[in-house]
Amino acid sequence: MIKFLYVLLVWMPFSQLANAADVPQKLVITGSSTVAPLISEIAKAFEASNQGVRIDVQSGGSSRGISDARQSMSDIGMISRDLKPEENDLKGFAIAKDGICVILHKNNPITKLEDSQIVDIYTGKIKNWQELGGKDAPITVVNKAEGRSTLELFVNYFKLKNSDIKPHVIIGDNEQGVKTVAGNANAIGYVSIGTAEYDSAQGVAIKLLPIGGTSASIENVKNGKFPLSRNLLLVTTTEPNGLKKKFIEFARSKEVIGIVKQQYLVPITK
Amino acid sequence: MLSNSILSPLRNELALVWLLRILALMAGALVLLIFAFLLNESLPILGLVGLSAFFSDPSWHPMEGFFNLTSMLLGTLYATAGSVLLAAPLGILSAIFCRFYAPTHVARIFRNLMESLSGVPSVVFGFWGLTVLVPLVNQIHPPGPSLFAGISILTMMILPTMAMAADASFASVPQNYLRGAQALGLSKSATLLGVVLPAAKAGLLSGLILQSGRAIGETMALLMVCGNVVQTPKNIFDPIRTLTTNIALEMAYAMGSHRSALFVSGLILMLFIVVLLIAAEGINRVPKR
Amino acid sequence: MFQRDRLFTLIVWSAALLVVLIFASFIGNIIYYGLKNFSFLYLWSNPINTGREGGIFPIIISTLLILLVCMTVAIPLSLCTAIFLTEFTSQENILARFIRRSIDVLSGVPSIVFGLFGNAFFSVKLGLGFSILSGGLTLACMVLPIMIRLTQEGLRAVPPEYSLSGSALGISRSQILLHLLLPAAAPSVIVGLVLGVGRALAETAALVFTSGYVDRLPQSLWDSGRALSVHIYDLSMNVPGGETSAYKSAFTLLILVFFINSITTQLTKLWLQKRIILQ
Numbered sequence: 001m002i003k004f005l006y007v008l009l010v011w012m013p014f015s016q017l018a019n020a021a022d023v024p025q026k027l028v029i030t031g032s033s034t035v036a037p038l039i040s041e042i043a044k045a046f047e048a049s050n051q052g053v054r055i056d057v058q059s060g061g062s063s064r065g066i067s068d069a070r071q072s073m074s075d076i077g078m079i080s081r082d083l084k085p086e087e088n089d090l091k092g093f094a095i096a097k098d099g100i101c102v103i104l105h106k107n108n109p110i111t112k113l114e115d116s117q118i119v120d121i122y123t124g125k126i127k128n129w130q131e132l133g134g135k136d137a138p139i140t141v142v143n144k145a146e147g148r149s150t151l152e153l154f155v156n157y158f159k160l161k162n163s164d165i166k167p168h169v170i171i172g173d174n175e176q177g178v179k180t181v182a183g184n185a186n187a188i189g190y191v192s193i194g195t196a197e198y199d200s201a202q203g204v205a206i207k208l209l210p211i212g213g214t215s216a217s218i219e220n221v222k223n224g225k226f227p228l229s230r231n232l233l234l235v236t237t238t239e240p241n242g243l244k245k246k247f248i249e250f251a252r253s254k255e256v257i258g259i260v261k262q263q264y265l266v267p268i269t270k
Numbered sequence: 271m272l273s274n275s276i277l278s279p280l281r282n283e284l285a286l287v288w289l290l291r292i293l294a295l296m297a298g299a300l301v302l303l304i305f306a307f308l309l310n311e312s313l314p315i316l317g318l319v320g321l322s323a324f325f326s327d328p329s330w331h332p333m334e335g336f337f338n339l340t341s342m343l344l345g346t347l348y349a350t351a352g353s354v355l356l357a358a359p360l361g362i363l364s365a366i367f368c369r370f371y372a373p374t375h376v377a378r379i380f381r382n383l384m385e386s387l388s389g390v391p392s393v394v395f396g397f398w399g400l401t402v403l404v405p406l407v408n409q410i411h412p413p414g415p416s417l418f419a420g421i422s423i424l425t426m427m428i429l430p431t432m433a434m435a436a437d438a439s440f441a442s443v444p445q446n447y448l449r450g451a452q453a454l455g456l457s458k459s460a461t462l463l464g465v466v467l468p469a470a471k472a473g474l475l476s477g478l479i480l481q482s483g484r485a486i487g488e489t490m491a492l493l494m495v496c497g498n499v500v501q502t503p504k505n506i507f508d509p510i511r512t513l514t515t516n517i518a519l520e521m522a523y524a525m526g527s528h529r530s531a532l533f534v535s536g537l538i539l540m541l542f543i544v545v546l547l548i549a550a551e552g553i554n555r556v557p558k559r
Numbered sequence: 560m561f562q563r564d565r566l567f568t569l570i571v572w573s574a575a576l577l578v579v580l581i582f583a584s585f586i587g588n589i590i591y592y593g594l595k596n597f598s599f600l601y602l603w604s605n606p607i608n609t610g611r612e613g614g615i616f617p618i619i620i621s622t623l624l625i626l627l628v629c630m631t632v633a634i635p636l637s638l639c640t641a642i643f644l645t646e647f648t649s650q651e652n653i654l655a656r657f658i659r660r661s662i663d664v665l666s667g668v669p670s671i672v673f674g675l676f677g678n679a680f681f682s683v684k685l686g687l688g689f690s691i692l693s694g695g696l697t698l699a700c701m702v703l704p705i706m707i708r709l710t711q712e713g714l715r716a717v718p719p720e721y722s723l724s725g726s727a728l729g730i731s732r733s734q735i736l737l738h739l740l741l742p743a744a745a746p747s748v749i750v751g752l753v754l755g756v757g758r759a760l761a762e763t764a765a766l767v768f769t770s771g772y773v774d775r776l777p778q779s780l781w782d783s784g785r786a787l788s789v790h791i792y793d794l795s796m797n798v799p800g801g802e803t804s805a806y807k808s809a810f811t812l813l814i815l816v817f818f819i820n821s822i823t824t825q826l827t828k829l830w831l832q833k834r835i836i837l838q
Contacts, residue, residue, distance in 0.1 A: 056773045061523025140413040147523040163331045168413045170498040175797040204799045283732045293639035298658030304676045363574035389820045391761030393788045394809045397795045459567035487669025489764040514671045536675045543667040
């Protein structure tokens with residue numbers, strides 16, 4: 001056993017170092033947790049067709065996608081919104097479209113909420129599901145942490161300020177939001193439609209609410225009817241070249257349409 | 271140190287001495303390096319809004335330019351105080367049980383249990399809290415993730431070490447104190463409360479302070495069970511956010527002043543620890559009777 | 560009088576019982592669900608579907624590599640620092656006092672602060688990015704104090720006759736160190752090492768921003784790698800339906816930590832026995 005560990009610990013790093021000289025081809029991609037699952041899948045496909053390439057995907061948030069790219073911590077950043085005017089030092093490449101929807105626990109009898117009701121819930125004016133015709137239970141408001149573009153888009157659409165929101169739980173990633181709502185019968189949250197549809201198809205106990213009378217589905221994001229939609233972008237600091245260019249082109253090509261759809265996102269192709 | 275002056279002369283070993291000196295200096299300088307980096311990353315925001323903004327701004331909304339840390343400071347203090355207040359009596363009583371009440375083999379098992387538990391990773395406690403404790407708290411008083419859950423998990427984390435520290439300080443109480451108490455005909459409880467506890471006070475207190483340090487620094491377990499809402503809790507079932515979880519939660523996507531503000535929370539945490547260490551040293555120094 | 564005694568006995572026993580019950584339910588819960596459907600294949604296969612299915616092989620390898628980097632740096636550094644402090648300087652020396660004081664502070668620094676520092680220094684400043692290297696180096700800073708302290712204890716416990724008789728025979732300082740002091744202090748050094756490994760293994764907060772999240776087999780130390788504790792955190796927080804796998808990972812980590820703990824206890828016992836014989 002000790003010998004095995006010894007071999008593993010001492011031999012492996014060195015043998016790998018020797019190999020590393022042959023395969024310097026590596027891309028680090030960081031950023032939005034909405035884009036990360038999609039890029040991970042695309043990266044696997046890309047690695048499969050390009051021998052000796054390794055792509056590391058780290059999820060954080062859109063802001064991290066931007067800052068890592070700027071600090072050269074990553075080769076490519078992922079963001080789940082369009083570039084802002086003050087970010088014109090970066091080059092953006094749209095790869096897919098997504099929406100944001102409000103989610104409830106599957107067993108919650110509520111099936112739709114008006115925009116104004118959502119605002120009232122999030123600002124703490126409505127505190128109990130009974131006031132909306134549901135059962136007598138206090139509402140658990142799930143909000144996103146500062147710096148997430150999902151949060152930005154949500155508060156912009158509902159004309160809120162984050163400081164007006166009275167949350168009970170703060171979450172980071174989309175999946176964390178889904179998990180929190182699935183684990184609490186009286187919770188309300190908002191996440192990427194892609195993540196929500198993917199998880200509810202996997203049997204996670206959540207349901208997606210319509211917004212402004214339009215049901216939250218990837219179909220309605222595609223045809224432009226769904227009001228809360230956004231672009232998913234890859235960003236670089238300079239005009240991409242070499243492997244970066246090859247990967248970005250691959251991520252925007254027809255070859256990945258299947259992968260994009262599998263993640264419940266809307267493909268954009270040239 | 272006597273050995274330094276009478277051992278073989280050092281001049282033949284200058285290279286060795288310098289190597290040791292340099293490496294030791296590196297280890298010693300690490301704290302300064304950490305301080306310097308925290309300060310360096312905090313300076314932009316301190317220059318921009320000043321230190322007072324962290325205590326006088328209306329709220330913590332760094333994207334809107336508000337940087338108030340007080341409710342998170344209070345969150346840290348409440349969670350730490352609550353867990354220490356629970357863990358201290360439980361830990362001390364367990365140690366008394368171990369040393370004065372339990373049969374030898376039970377005491378041995380108990381000690382082994384505490385020793386093993388003291389090494390349990392905080393993320394495992396957090397995971398247990400998230401899957402077992404939080405749903406339970408939700409049944410009693412929604413929403414579930416709360417100061418209460420945080421205090422419970424922290425208590426479980428620091429209790430084993432607390433018990434071990436108490437056990438060690440009871441062990442160092444001189445035997446003739448006990449014999450003296452026995453000779454005076456004191457009952458067992460009177461001996462323990464009147465003689466053993468006061469005699470072990472210094473050790474107990476410094477153990478307490480060290481464990482407070484651990485509670486202040488705990489991050490992941492609290493991130494998992496506290497709900498992370500920035501607010502001053504009105505009751506024990508309100509969710510809270512501590513200074514440490516604030517860093518862990520927002521660091522991944524903070525930029526500019528926001529990132530800078532998180533390094534300020536790091537600095538404040540460091541200051542807490544230094545204050546605690548000075549307090550611990552003070553306690554260790556006083557009762558050298 | 561006797562009533563008070565009886566009451567106190569009752570309080571002590573019930574406190575101890577409460578403590579045991581709480582921890583038994585905690586450990587029992589992890590072991591019960593961890594052992595359910597546990598197979599050794601879990602340790603041997605790759606994670607599938609962000610860890611919901613499959614195993615943790617790459618995560619174990621990343622964890623071991625992070626520990627390797629951590630110990631490669633921490634062992635020589637802590638050994639040299641401890642030797643310098645105990646054998647080559649006096650208590651009152653300003654340099655020694657500064658080093659001792661700063662190591663005390665270092666031992667209290669919260670792990671998340673190490674994470675901040677590691678991210679700012681190793682990942683950004685030194686350009687190591689999210690990698691096993693940055694993670695391991697950050698952990699090395701973290702375990703340094705405990706390893707230095709135990710090495711020092713070991714060296715201090717060596718009877719001064721060792722160095723004195725060595726010196727009388729005209730053996731040089733470095734030879735005394737190498738052949739007399741270090742072997743005599745070895746058990747304590749090893750206890751420090753094992754404790755350090757235990758602490759590094761348990762760490763999560765310092766690794767999230769330094770060694771990152773990538774759950775694939777690292778190909779070099781410059782690749783990002785997910786440690787076991789980070790995997791448990793991610794499965795329980797960010798993966799709906801990840802509990803089953805999280806239980807199995809938590810069980811694995813617990814077993815590892817208990818194993819390391821029992822090694823420490825055994826070694827400490829051995830060391831104590833040896834000291835008694837010496838004296």
